[in-house]
Amino acid sequence: MKCSKCGNPNVIIKKEQSGQYLCKDCFIESIEKKAIKTVRKEKMLDKGDKVLVALSGGKDSVTVLEVLDSFRKLNIIDLCAVTIDEGIAGYRQEGVDIAIRHAERLGIEHRIVSFKDEFGITLDEIMNSNPSKGSCTYCGVFRRAILNKAARDMGATKIATGQNLDDEVQGILMNYLEGNIDNLTKLGPKTTSKSEKFTVKIKPLREIPEHEIGLYVVAKELEVHFAGCPYAQQSFRGEVSQLINNLSENHPTIKYSTLRGYDKIREVVKEEFKKEYTVSRCERCGEPSANKLCRACVFLEEFGR
Amino acid sequence: MSFTLINKTKKEELEIPHENYTIKELAEDLELPSQSHVYKKNNQIVIDETVIEDGDAIKIIQILYGG
Numbered sequence: 402m403k404c405s406k407c408g409n410p411n412v413i414i415k416k417e418q419s420g421q422y423l424c425k426d427c428f429i430e431s432i433e434k435k436a437i438k439t440v441r442k443e444k445m446l447d448k449g450d451k452v453l454v455a456l457s458g459g460k461d462s463v464t465v466l467e468v469l470d471s472f473r474k475l476n477i478i479d480l481c482a483v484t485i486d487e488g489i490a491g492y493r494q495e496g497v498d499i500a501i502r503h504a505e506r507l508g509i510e511h512r513i514v515s516f517k518d519e520f521g522i523t524l525d526e527i528m529n530s531n532p533s534k535g536s537c538t539y540c541g542v543f544r545r546a547i548l549n550k551a552a553r554d555m556g557a558t559k560i561a562t563g564q565n566l567d568d569e570v571q572g573i574l575m576n577y578l579e580g581n582i583d584n585l586t587k588l589g590p591k592t593t594s595k596s597e598k599f600t601v602k603i604k605p606l607r608e609i610p611e612h613e614i615g616l617y618v619v620a621k622e623l624e625v626h627f628a629g630c631p632y633a634q635q636s637f638r639g640e641v642s643q644l645i646n647n648l649s650e651n652h653p654t655i656k657y658s659t660l661r662g663y664d665k666i667r668e669v670v671k672e673e674f675k676k677e678y679t680v681s682r683c684e685r686c687g688e689p690s691a692n693k694l695c696r697a698c699v700f701l702e703e704f705g706r
Numbered sequence: 707m708s709f710t711l712i713n714k715t716k717k718e719e720l721e722i723p724h725e726n727y728t729i730k731e732l733a734e735d736l737e738l739p740s741q742s743h744v745y746k747k748n749n750q751i752v753i754d755e756t757v758i759e760d761g762d763a764i765k766i767i768q769i770l771y772g773g
Contacts, residue, residue: 415753
């Protein structure tokens with residue numbers, strides 16, 4: 402077999418959904434073009450934006466950094482990065498070190514913020530305290546709080562995260578299966594809020610399958626932290642992911658069609674289920690919140706912090 | 707007829723079980739989930755349909771970890 406685009410006999414992928422074979426160079430180009438097309442189609446960037454990349458050092462965030470750097474090189478945007486250390490022993494440090502090296506390589510402003518410094522508790526300590534919720538719930542809330550605050554401190558106008566096609570489809574199905582229509586309306590390529598204190602979030606990789614991002618970093622020889630979060634297996638997301646991957650074996654386009662279907666109804670669902678609420682400030686930390694306390698502070702009170 | 711399998715830090719010499727033995731068959735024999743790994747043959751990324759030949763070095767790189 403030969404590359405369907407250039408005829409090179411050294412192919413590195415057969416795209417199940419299209420039957421197309423691609424060599425290394427054509428595959429790398431296709432991923433970068435796809436992400437850039439998504440950024441443009443969804444109008445994720447404005448000239449002069451300062452984009453904060455949530456850089457874990459894993460394949461997705463390193464790929465986002467690589468894609469957005471092409472916009473930086475064209476002087477369209479400026480870039481900075483934040484790495485969050487959740488406090489997971491034996492897991493996080495390698496990613497932090499890799500993130501530092503990528504930020505240095507590109508010469509961009511980079512901060513490392515830990516749960517311990519910011520909230521006085523690590524994710525390990527949370528999970529050892531017999532908490533009422535799953536690890537991803539606490540981690541997600543604390544991470545979002547850190548990213549929002551860091552974006553304001555660093556003068557960022559957008560936050561870019563590494564959600565890929567698999568993540569988006571898992572989010573759609575999880576929220577639907579749980580009947581959580583409120584959260585379902587919050588998914589999408591670009592999330593905004595009524596409060597100016599919340600920075601706009603963008604997802605340049607949302608149309609690229611996770612395994613193609615993995616192949617991209619290997620093909621491009623980018624240094625990344627390949628490892629699984631030790632808490633991931635406990636999550637509902639893990640179960641949903643397994644379900645979708647099993648279905649994909651015989652239905653290779655199912656992730657794309659799920660995303661396309663959601664994108665078609667997204668605005669209607671958003672409009673139909675929109676909630677009228679006022680964004681004020683959390684009484685404890687001063688961050689924007691629709692309630693007396695923001696979710697991060699509700700959790701911190703649960704842990705006596 | 708044999709090949710070298712490199713998986714993380716483990717390196718072992720394995721017999722090629724039959725003619726036209728492919729990467730896909732190797733993944734099935736090792737019970738590795740589809741699309742969660744990238745395979746290199748003699749340091750070049752290859753696809754599932756690639757045939758493993760005598761003396762090849764096959765490296766397995768796990769790219770998906772679930773969750």
